[in-house]
Amino acid sequence: MTSIATAGASVSEQHATIAGARPWQRLVLLAVGLVVALGLPWFVYPPVAMDIAAWALFAVALDLLLGYCGLLSFGHAAFWGGSAYVTGLIAIHLGVPFPVAVLGGALFAMVLAVPIGYLSVKRSGIYFAMVTLAFAQMLFFIANQASSLTGGENGLQGVPRSFFGIEAVETDSFFFYYAALPIILLGMWAAWRIVHSPFGRVLVAIRDNAPRARALGYDVERYKLIVFVLSAGLSGLAGGVFAVSHGFVALPELHWATSGEVVLMTVLGGIGTLWGGVIGAALIVMLADYLASSGFDGIGIVTGAVFVTVVLLFRRGIWGTARHLWLSRRRS
Amino acid sequence: MSAVLQYTVQGLAAGSFYALAALGLAVIFGVLGVVNFAHGAFYMLGAVAAAVLLDTLGLSLWGALIVVPLLMLVFGMLVERLLVQWLLPLDPLYNLLLTFGLTLLLVDLVKRRYGVSGLPYERPSALSGRVEVGGVGLPVYQLFVIGVALLVCLGVWLLMTRTRVGMIVRAATERPELAGALGINVGRWVTPVFGFGVALAGLAGVLAAPFRAITAEMGSDFIIILFAVVVIGGLGSIVGAVVGGFLVGLVEAFGQAYAPTFAQVLIFVLMAVVVLARPAGLFGREEATA
Numbered sequence: 001m002t003s004i005a006t007a008g009a010s011v012s013e014q015h016a017t018i019a020g021a022r023p024w025q026r027l028v029l030l031a032v033g034l035v036v037a038l039g040l041p042w043f044v045y046p047p048v049a050m051d052i053a054a055w056a057l058f059a060v061a062l063d064l065l066l067g068y069c070g071l072l073s074f075g076h077a078a079f080w081g082g083s084a085y086v087t088g089l090i091a092i093h094l095g096v097p098f099p100v101a102v103l104g105g106a107l108f109a110m111v112l113a114v115p116i117g118y119l120s121v122k123r124s125g126i127y128f129a130m131v132t133l134a135f136a137q138m139l140f141f142i143a144n145q146a147s148s149l150t151g152g153e154n155g156l157q158g159v160p161r162s163f164f165g166i167e168a169v170e171t172d173s174f175f176f177y178y179a180a181l182p183i184i185l186l187g188m189w190a191a192w193r194i195v196h197s198p199f200g201r202v203l204v205a206i207r208d209n210a211p212r213a214r215a216l217g218y219d220v221e222r223y224k225l226i227v228f229v230l231s232a233g234l235s236g237l238a239g240g241v242f243a244v245s246h247g248f249v250a251l252p253e254l255h256w257a258t259s260g261e262v263v264l265m266t267v268l269g270g271i272g273t274l275w276g277g278v279i280g281a282a283l284i285v286m287l288a289d290y291l292a293s294s295g296f297d298g299i300g301i302v303t304g305a306v307f308v309t310v311v312l313l314f315r316r317g318i319w320g321t322a323r324h325l326w327l328s329r330r331r332s
Numbered sequence: 333m334s335a336v337l338q339y340t341v342q343g344l345a346a347g348s349f350y351a352l353a354a355l356g357l358a359v360i361f362g363v364l365g366v367v368n369f370a371h372g373a374f375y376m377l378g379a380v381a382a383a384v385l386l387d388t389l390g391l392s393l394w395g396a397l398i399v400v401p402l403l404m405l406v407f408g409m410l411v412e413r414l415l416v417q418w419l420l421p422l423d424p425l426y427n428l429l430l431t432f433g434l435t436l437l438l439v440d441l442v443k444r445r446y447g448v449s450g451l452p453y454e455r456p457s458a459l460s461g462r463v464e465v466g467g468v469g470l471p472v473y474q475l476f477v478i479g480v481a482l483l484v485c486l487g488v489w490l491l492m493t494r495t496r497v498g499m500i501v502r503a504a505t506e507r508p509e510l511a512g513a514l515g516i517n518v519g520r521w522v523t524p525v526f527g528f529g530v531a532l533a534g535l536a537g538v539l540a541a542p543f544r545a546i547t548a549e550m551g552s553d554f555i556i557i558l559f560a561v562v563v564i565g566g567l568g569s570i571v572g573a574v575v576g577g578f579l580v581g582l583v584e585a586f587g588q589a590y591a592p593t594f595a596q597v598l599i600f601v602l603m604a605v606v607v608l609a610r611p612a613g614l615f616g617r618e619e620a621t622a
Contacts, residue, residue, distance in 0.1 A: 004423040072425050119604055122611050126367050126424050127567065130559045131607060137556040138600035145593055256556060260432050267429060300440030307433025311426055312418055 005070035005207050007271040007315045033275075037181060044286070046173035047245060052285045053177070053184045054242040059265040059277025060191050061234035066263075067272030068195055069227050070207035071121070074129045074259050075136030076235050078116065079109035081254030082139060083236030084243035085150055088159040091244060097162050102183055102240030109236025110229050112139075117228035121221050124210075133256055140254040156249040173245070180241045187237045188278075194230060195274060203227055235262075264307050270317025279318050334468040339585045345474035345543075347581020348481030349375075349536045353554070354561045354573035355488060356532030362505040362568045363525040365424050366416060369431040372555025373438040374530050378404055378537020379546045380442055383451040393456050393542065397480070400538045401531040408530025412523045420522070435555075443548040455542035477539050484535065485574045492570065501525060505568070557584075560603045566616025575615065 040049040058080055065071050087105030091098060120131045143150045150156055161170045168175040194200050206213045206220050214220050243249045252258060265284050269276025284303065291299050310317070316324060357371050368374075381400045385391040391399060415434070419426040459476050462469035492498035503511040504518040512518050544550060557580060565576025580599055587595035606613060 004425040072428075074428075119607050122607060126428060127563070129425065129428060130367065130563055130567075131603075134556060134560045134563065134600055134603055137553075138597055141596040145596075257436075257552075260436070263429065263432075298440040298444045300436035301444070304433045304435070304437030304440065307436065308415065308430055311430045311433065312415065315422075315426070 003070050003207065004072065005067050005272050007267075007317070007320065029275075033278075037185065038178075041174050041177045045289075046177050048285065048289050050173065050177050050180060050245040051242065051289075052282045053181060054238045054245065055262070055265060055281035055285050056278040057184045057187045057238035057241075058235050058262050059269065059281045060188055060274060061231045061238065062262050063266045063269075063271065063274055063277045064191050064194060064234065065227060065231040066266060067274065068200060068203045068207065069224060071124065071224065071228070072129045072263070073120075073132045073228075073231075074256065074263065075116070075120075075132030075134075076232070076262055077254050077256060077258035078132075078136035078139045079113060079232040079235040080239035080242070080258060080262070081143070081249070082112050083109040083239040084249045084253050085143065085156060087240035087243045088156045088249045089149070091159050091162065092156075095160065095162055097164055098160075098180070098244045099163075099183060102237060102244065105240035105243070106233050106236035109239070110233040113229045113232030114225075117225045117232070121224040121228060133259065136254070136259060137256055140251070140256075143254055144251060150249075150251075153251060155251060156243075159243055159247050159249065161244055161247070176245065180245065183237055183241055187234045190230075191234060191274060194227070199223075199226075261303070264303060264310075266317075267315075268306065268310050268317055270320030270323075273317065273319040273323065276317050276319030283318075335589070337466070337468050338470065339589050340582065341470050341474050341478070343582035343585030344578055345477045345581070346584055347578035348477045349540050349554075349577075350558060350561050350580055351574045351577025352481050352484060352536040352539070353533045353558055354565065354577045355485060355570065356529035356536075357558060357562055358565075358568055358570050358573035359488075359501075359532070360526055360529035361562075362570070363501060364412075364416070364420060364427075364522055366420070366427040366431070366526075367424065367559075367567070368529065369428055369555065370411075370434045370438065371431075371529075371533050371558060372551030373435045374404060374408070374533035374551075375537040375540070375554055376442065376548060376551035377407075377438065378534030379453075379541040379544070379550060380446065380451065380537075380548075381534070382538045382541040383453045383546050384446075386453065387451075393459070393538070396538050396541070397535070401535045404534030405527040405531040407527075409523050409527035411530070412526035416526065417522070435551075439548050439552070446548065448547065448549075450545040450547045453541045453546055459542075473543060477543070480539060484532070488532075489570070557599060560599050563603050563613060564606045566613025569613065569615040572613055572615030576613075 037053065040052065044052070058076070062073065062076055065073055083105035086108040087101045090096060090101040090104045094101070116132065116135045120128055120135065123131055144152055147153070161176060163169040163179055169179045170176075202213065202218055202223055205216075206218065206223055210220050239253065242253075261284065265280035266277045267280070268283065269278065269280030287302065288299055291302060314321070353371055353375050357368060360366055360368050378400050381403060382393070382396040385396055385399065411434070415430060416427055419430055455473055459473045461472055463472050463475065492502060500511070500516055501521055503516060504521055508518050540550075561576040561580050562573060564580065565572025565574075580602070583598050583602055584595060587598040591598070610616075
């Protein structure tokens with residue numbers, strides 16, 4: 001049975017792109033990506049552009065775990081939302097510049113990921129999905145209970161955007177986007193570095209054949225735990241930026257629906273493609289924004305239908321399909 | 333002492349919903365290898381269907397207990413034929429994703445049609461009030477729920493162990509290739525079994541209708557607890573699903589009584605302990621590890 005992790009790209013396609021992409025192609029893609037990232041708030045309402053960037057990093061972080069380690073986490077809301085709360089609390093109570101608060105949130109997400117990951121990586125496949133889901137929901141209940149700290153159902157209000165007293169960034173979403181974008185890009189660069197490192201090659205080996213990797217002397221559970229913690233940290237960066245951008249943290253950030261949404265983005269973009277999640281995130285965020293602004297209140301009907309359709313008919317995802325076409329054209 | 337009895341009954345009643353629905357989840361997982369994320373949504377549909385049928389046709393709870401599971405059986409079989417079956421040869425995570433999408437769809441459809449506030453449901457007079465047991469007044473409805481759940485669980489157990497159909501289904505669960513080689517058409521049982529599992533979720537929903545607030549979101553916490561139940565009991569184990577369901581119900585009731593702040597967290601702590609000590613679950617077989 002083929003693993004879900006290679007849905008977006010067959011193993012040989014992944015190896016071809018990891019090892020064989022021509023340098024100029026990579027540079028062109030990188031340049032296009034940077035231009036789009038820098039130009040986004042000129043074409044999209046800046047807070048929405050920030051949402052796209054944050055969700056994009058979140059989806060990339062999830063794909064790091066799903067596409068390169070074969071572990072489908074249904075509990076990543078714990079790290080996104082957990083970091084959002086901690087970032088918010090740091091920003092409110094300490095008044096530090098927002099990047100420091102975001103780093104604090106991401107650190108919290110990584111610490112949180114150690115016990116959750118330790119318990120979850122004992123199982124794989126469907127069990128891993130269920131166990132991560134349940135632990136994340138536990139955090140949701142805790143945050144709901146600890147309302148003196150988190151604001152409970154009302155959410156955490158009034159998260160400031162301190163940035164070295166530069167007023168343009170602190171008040172204008174357009175300039176804030178450019179102040180926060182480096183954090184997002186740094187996170188994406190980190191994900192790329194991890195995938196293209198010897199460590200990343202071991203992950204792929206574990207994904208494709210865990211018993212063989214174990215026989216070769218790799219401590220499979222430890223590798224899984226490390227990538228789980230790294231993925232949580234990147235999700236935390238994204239969640240922290242999201243919290244500062246919105247100025248408040250709502251309880252649903254921790255809910256399993258959030259975990260599901262980022263899975264949808266990754267699957268839509270293409271599992272195991274890393275950058276597919278960026279496209280998935282952009283599409284879903286803009287779709288949600290469009291539906292909300294046109295007064296349609298049943299967004300789950302649309303996202304649910306997209307989910308069902310993609311899983312049934314379109315398992316490669318957008319990036320995966322594009323790459324498949326490109327590679328098969330080059331081969332012929 | 334009287335308080336303990338009260339909480340026990342309350343816990344077993346809550347556990348009845350979990351046990352019935354987890355039983356459906358276990359049967360589906362056993363035969364299809366699918367973890368049905370939409371199980372919470374099917375539970376919600378059962379409750380909503382009971383409320384709507386009472387409101388429009390005046391169908392009583394007694395009627396709903398028969399009619400709604402039958403409707404859900406048909407609905408479940410349709411879902412299997414139209415959607416789930418296409419992904420059965422692939423990684424089982426695909427069907428988890430598919431049923432997740434289905435959940436979003438169903439919940440928001442119900443929300444649009446019936447709103448976010450709860451639908452009313454009046455329990456039949458024969459089942460309201462309390463009954464004296466050893467000097468303690470126990471709610472009749474909770475006892476009724478426990479009775480129905482135990483009866484259904486017993487029925488499913490007899491069906492699985494004492495009938496030819498049950499034998500075939502168990503054979504198809506444990507050694508599908510071997511069962512096929514012995515001339516059993518395993519594929520024929522996939523659709524009815526899925527429908528049956530969905531019907532059990534629907535039955536749990538009908539039983540919950542007079543007891544819980546009927547909203548589109550009522551399945552959203554339920555499914556997470558259900559996952560904890562099957563992880564605790566052992567995924568695919570029928571006994572594990574039932575025991576896990578009642579156990580979690582009891583933990584919830586006593587938790588709410590003695591440590592309300594930690595009640596919801598306790599279940600997950602229990603799950604963590606089970607994952608640490610027995611990763612396959614209390615009644616799971618280690619070889620089921622994926």
